[in-house]
Amino acid sequence: MRILVxxxxxxxxxxxxxxxxxxxxxxxxxxxxxxxxxxxxxxxIDLAIIDLGLPGQSGLEIVRQLRKRELDYPVLILTARSDWQDKVEALELGADDYVTKPFRIEELMARINALLRRSAGHAAPEVRIGPLEVNLSSQIVRMAGETLELTTFEYKVLEYFMLHPGQVVSKMELNEHLYDEDADPESNVIEVLIGRLRRKLDPEGDWQPIETLRGRGYRFRQDED
Incomplete structure (x- = not known):
């Protein structure tokens, strides 16, 4: 996922x-x-973490502008302020959650994972499609009950597919959500990752979870049967 701080x-x-x-x-x-x-x-962006007390433009104004422009991805507010009215205003403007400074990084990560799951329609951390199960918190992947070993970027591709099943996902979209602004991945890196994922998820070719749509990208099967 691509996160803005x-x-x-x-x-x-x-x-x-x-x-x-x-x-x-x-x-x-x-x-x-x-x-x-x-x-x-x-x-x-898939999720934004925004401090309220910012120079140039306040965090509240950023939230206001995002929702005015109908950008509905989750927003987590950071604030050093103890005034409950600031928190209420941020939530009423469209923020989804807040954390008061100082905070533990583990709490922040848990809240981020929860917001990403809920934005994709999942309340629990486990996402299942057919024989495939992915725990979005522990990042453990199981196929028919057997744990699969994935590289960091193989997991990131799979996670994005699992949160967008049945949708056409272009190579450009995958690049934008997998790599930050300064990254310059090789032109065929997505094809390589998809190929490796196919071999790990479906070595016998029986399930074929990733469909290639010529000229458009990929689609991860949505059925859960």
Whole structure:
């Protein structure tokens, strides 16, 4: 997933960036509200973490602009403020959750995972399609009860497919959601990852979960039978 962090405290911003990348997310970072709003509206973000007290433009204004433009991805607010009215205003403007500073990084990651699951229509961390089960919290993948070993990027591709079953997903869309702004993946990296996933998920070719749509991209089968 591609996550935006808008935070003016350099140490915290970089800490969050590192933690999110360790979890396998692509990360975009902004140090003020102006850059944050630009990234939030111009890039294919899956979730935004936004501090309320930002220079240039407030976090509340970013949330207001996102919802005004009908961008409905989850927004998690960070705030050092103890005033409950700030939190209420953020939620009423369209934020989905908030964390008060200081916080434990484990709590933040749990809230992020929950928001990503719920935005895709899953309340529980386990997502199942046919014989395939993916735990979005532990990132454990099982096929017919057997644990599969996936690389970081193989897992990221599979996770994106599992959260968008039945949808046509282009190679460009996968690139944008798997890699951050500064990344420059090789042109055939998606094809390579898809090929490796197919061999691991369906070595005998019996299930064929990933369909190639010539000129359009890929579609992960949606049926659960």
């Amino acid at each position: 808008v935070e003016d405290e350099t140490e915290l911003r970089e800490l969050l960036g590192r933690a999110l990348k360790r979890q396998g997310h692509a990360v975009d970072l902004a140090a003020d509200g102006i850059d944050g709003l630009h990234l939030a509206t111009e890039y294919p």
